[in-house]
Amino acid sequence: MLHFGEHIRQAREALQEQDRTFSLRQVAARVGIEPAYLSKIERGIFQPPSEDVIVKLAGVLGEDKDVLLALAGKLSSDLQQIIIQRPKLFAELLRQLREVPDYAILRVVREVRDGQW
Amino acid sequence: MLHFGEHIRQAREALQEQDRTFSLRQVAARVGIEPAYLSKIERGIFQPPSEDVIVKLAGVLGEDKDVLLALAGKLSSDLQQIIIQRPKLFAELLRQLREVPDYAILRVVREVRDGQW
DNA sequence: ATGAGTGTGTAGTATTAATTACACATGCTA
């Protein structure tokens, strides 16, 4: 798997091919960081940035923020809060789901969404 | 709800009544921190300590580490890793479970544990 | 009444995370 910076660079360059405003400098400006900083992030010279910056990047690049945060080794603080509200419950659930295959978890997601409770 | 420090103090003092070795100083020694530091944590003068220290405290005091971390506003990094492995899947699941009552989540826990998959 | 153990005040430090500022060389484009 690509590391965070490589992923950002690929996403940005893909967009840049269609729309010149996705230059490193302009994206950095929209996100509110220095171009030199983004440059080093994309090349993996610097650590991935803060959650806040990652979320803005996701917005600008049209990427999924949870996936981007995960590539950075981070977990969005709103998800953290959900667990922290009921730590015992969610800790047990998550440790249990650790080895459960995707399709089985998706089934739970659907059941909950369709409100069979 | 009590804040982190108050909770620690209550737990420690309860143990101290039965066993004098649960003095602030001795607990601090077992955990590997300075007594003055623990003192300030218990009184809420300092922020809750690092995850590492909280986990050791939980061990020494016989408390649930996830609950203690939650009181500190933190989420254990092993739980974070579980989510980060499959961010889209777990992000959706958690946001969906946000408003689901405890008993319904417990049902899922049991179903998974009993292996009806 | 002294020595060991108790909790706490003041002050300062170490480490890491997260970034900025500025200058430079290259390339497009009007």
Add this chain to the structure above:
DNA sequence: TAGCATGTGTAATTAATACTACACACTCAT
């Protein structure tokens, strides 16, 4: 060919986080 935009190198700074060190006053058992 002048000007503007591009990406990048070097160096430094800011801002939290997570503590330590040491001294002091009090209590309690011997």
